[in-house]
Amino acid sequence: MVLASLAPSSAEKIRDMELPIINFSDKRSDVSKMIVKASEEFGFFKVINHGVSEDIIRNLEVECFEFFGKTAPEKQKAGPANPYGYGSKNIGFNGDSGEVEYLIMDTKNPLSIASAEPTRFSCAVRVYVEAVRRVGCEVLEMMAEGLGVPDTSVFSSLITHVDNDSLLRLNHYPPLLPPHHFHTNNLTHYDTSSAPSFPQQLNAGKNNRIGFGEHTDPQILTILRSNGVAGLQISLGDGVWVPISPDPTALCVNVGDVLQAMTNGRFVSVIHRAMANSDKARMSMAYFCAPPFHAKIACPKELVTLERPNLYKPFTWAEYKKVVYSLRLGDSRLKLFKLQSDDETRD
Numbered sequence: 097m098v099l100a101s102l103a104p105s106s107a108e109k110i111r112d113m114e115l116p117i118i119n120f121s122d123k124r125s126d127v128s129k130m131i132v133k134a135s136e137e138f139g140f141f142k143v144i145n146h147g148v149s150e151d152i153i154r155n156l157e158v159e160c161f162e163f164f165g166k167t168a169p170e171k172q173k174a175g176p177a178n179p180y181g182y183g184s185k186n187i188g189f190n191g192d193s194g195e196v197e198y199l200i201m202d203t204k205n206p207l208s209i210a211s212a213e214p215t216r217f218s219c220a221v222r223v224y225v226e227a228v229r230r231v232g233c234e235v236l237e238m239m240a241e242g243l244g245v246p247d248t249s250v251f252s253s254l255i256t257h258v259d260n261d262s263l264l265r266l267n268h269y270p271p272l273l274p275p276h277h278f279h280t281n282n283l284t285h286y287d288t289s290s291a292p293s294f295p296q297q298l299n300a301g302k303n304n305r306i307g308f309g310e311h312t313d314p315q316i317l318t319i320l321r322s323n324g325v326a327g328l329q330i331s332l333g334d335g336v337w338v339p340i341s342p343d344p345t346a347l348c349v350n351v352g353d354v355l356q357a358m359t360n361g362r363f364v365s366v367i368h369r370a371m372a373n374s375d376k377a378r379m380s381m382a383y384f385c386a387p388p389f390h391a392k393i394a395c396p397k398e399l400v401t402l403e404r405p406n407l408y409k410p411f412t413w414a415e416y417k418k419v420v421y422s423l424r425l426g427d428s429r430l431k432l433f434k435l436q437s438d439d440e441t442r443d
Contacts, residue, residue, distance in 0.1 A: 139366030
């Protein structure tokens with residue numbers, strides 16, 4: 097089995113640019129239009145004033161750092177990730193790897209992990225998931241409004257369904273070559289006083305390593321919160337990557353494969369990756385909004401026209417997820433469900 101390189105290609109280019117930041121406090125109709133525009137152009141945007149309290153975020157982040165600060169044997173008691181549980185380095189089942197350790201949880205039944213207070217951990221997860229699910233529903237309903245779909249719950253109802261397959265993934269990207277470190281109890285702390293600034297982190301040359309390789313998210317929508325450490329990048333194609341400036345007060349939202357199919361290709365399931373390239377630990381908490389296994393994935397009739405015929409054949413989430421598990425991280429999956437090429441729809 098050939099493993100992908102953990103170093104980025106020398107032919108890649110980093111482009112700094114402003115990406116959409118959407119303020120939920122603005123007029124709803126304006127927010128809806130901005131969400132649609134961002135989803136069509138980038139498949140990505142940030143949300144501020146989203147309503148998830150600092151306490152809810154902080155409580156889960158504290159639990160995350162406590163868990164990932166444990167010894168390897170203690171963490172492995174929560175593994176392996178098949179499909180839920182703890183994993184390190186290996187991503188998925190087909191040979192992908194990265195500079196990351198992670199914990200994957202069923203949002204309806206969080207893991208009882210090896211913890212001094214497992215109930216506290218589970219409670220922090222449940223409260224956080226409930227809060228970001230509300231944000232996800234709001235985003236999806238405003239997307240439907242902005243697309244002119246009369247049934248504004250057409251997307252959001254999939255993630256509120258009792259059998260939804262949503263999950264929470266906690267990713268920990270340890271520092272690369274930390275300048276100084278010391279141990280206190282079970283936690284490893286890093287002296288980050290000499291850590292490079294954000295632009296330097298992104299261009300650290302040989303110290304850049306891929307934490308989580310390029311991919312699209314297969315689900316409907318991803319809502320991600322990370323601490324104030326750089327690492328997330330989105331692809332513009334042709335080897336161009338845009339770094340996402342870290343903002344621990346914002347939530348990053350990106351379109352997944354299912355939503356691209358359900359919008360008949362109007363929204364873009366963005367290719368993205370995470371770099372482990374700084375002297376600080378990066379922690380991300382990603383909520384993946386997914387439909388029930390039996391849900392039929394097809395776009396609303398309002399999004400199919402003579403000028404833009406149906407791009408994808410209908411499929412169930414169970415069928416799509418089976419394909420996802422059979423492929424490598426960076427492989428394209430949606431093309432396997434296409435009725436015609438993008439070029440044909442634009443002629």
